[in-house]
Amino acid sequence: MSSNVYEDDTIVATEIAGGRHRELIGGLWDEMGPHQLAFLKGQGLQPHHRLMDIGCGALRLGTLAVDYLDAGRYFGSDISESLMRTGYDLELSDEGRAKTPWSHFRASPDFDLPDPDSPVDFAIAQSVFTHLPLNHLRRCLAQLAPKMASGGRFFVTYFECRPDQDLFETVLQPGGIVRTRDTIDPFHYRLDDLAWAIDRAPWDFEPIGDWGHLRGQMVCAYRRR
Numbered sequence: 308m309s310s311n312v313y314e315d316d317t318i319v320a321t322e323i324a325g326g327r328h329r330e331l332i333g334g335l336w337d338e339m340g341p342h343q344l345a346f347l348k349g350q351g352l353q354p355h356h357r358l359m360d361i362g363c364g365a366l367r368l369g370t371l372a373v374d375y376l377d378a379g380r381y382f383g384s385d386i387s388e389s390l391m392r393t394g395y396d397l398e399l400s401d402e403g404r405a406k407t408p409w410s411h412f413r414a415s416p417d418f419d420l421p422d423p424d425s426p427v428d429f430a431i432a433q434s435v436f437t438h439l440p441l442n443h444l445r446r447c448l449a450q451l452a453p454k455m456a457s458g459g460r461f462f463v464t465y466f467e468c469r470p471d472q473d474l475f476e477t478v479l480q481p482g483g484i485v486r487t488r489d490t491i492d493p494f495h496y497r498l499d500d501l502a503w504a505i506d507r508a509p510w511d512f513e514p515i516g517d518w519g520h521l522r523g524q525m526v527c528a529y530r531r532r
C-alpha cells in the first residue's frame with residue numbers, strides 16, 4: 308500500500324468533488340505558483356521557450372506559465388488526469404486554454420510524457436519526487452532526456468538529508484514544519500542519490516540548494532548533454 312495519496316483515485320476524486328484541488332496539491336497556491344515562475348525566469352526562462360511541468364497537478368505553476376509563455380509552449384504531465392483536468396477547466400482562463408490545447412497534457416504513473424513539437428528548453432518537477440521513491444526519478448530522467456533540448460535544464464525539488472544527518476532517522480527539514488524519512492513519504496535524499504539517479508541517461512547534475520521554498524525543499528538541476 309503506497310503512502311502517496313495522489314495514486315489513490317478515490318481520495319483525489321473526493322477532494323476534487325469537495326472543491327479542494329488547491330489544498331490537495333499542497334495549498335500555498337498564491338505563494339508557490341509565483342515562486343516557481345520567478346525562479347524559472349531567474350534561470351533564464353523566456354516566453355519563446357518550451358516548458359515541461361512534470362507532476363503539474365492542478366496547474367499551480369501552469370496558470371501563470373501559460374500566461375507568460377507564447378502560445379503552445381507549456382506541457383504538463385501528472386499521475387492524475389482528473390487533477391490536471393480540474394486545473395485546465397477551473398484554473399486556466401479562456402485565453403489560457405486557447406493558448407494550450409488539452410493534448411499538451413498526458414497522465415501517466417511512470418513518466419510517459421507528452422510529445423512536444425520541438426524539444427523543451429526547461430522542465431520542472433516541484434514537490435513531486437519528495438513524494439516518490441528514487442527509482443521514479445531515474446525513470447523520469449530517462450523518459451525526459453529524448454524530449455529535452457541539448458543544454459536544457461530540468462529542475463527538481465527535494466528534501467535533503469545532509470552528510471551530517473542520519474539517513475535512517477527522521478529528519479526535521481529547514482523551517483521546522485516537515486519531517487522526512489528514507490522509506491516513507493515525504494522522502495529525503497542525499498545529494499549523491501540525486502546524481503545516482505542519472506544512471507546512463509545523458510544528463511549532468513548541478514546542485515543548487517536553497518531556493519527559498521516555504522517548507523524547506525531544496526532544488527537541483529539536471530542539464531541535458
Ligand SMILES: C[S@@+](CC[C@H](N)C(=O)[O-])C[C@H]1O[C@@H](n2cnc3c(N)ncnc32)[C@H](O)[C@@H]1O
Binds near residue numbers: 314366367434438439
Ligand atoms: C505536491 S503536488 C505538486 C504539484 C505541482 N508540481 C505544484 O507545484 O503545484 C505533487 C504532484 O505530483 C503528482 N504525482 C505523484 N506521483 C506521481 C507520479 N508517479 N507521476 C507523475 N506525477 C505524480 C501528484 O498527482 C501531484 O499533482
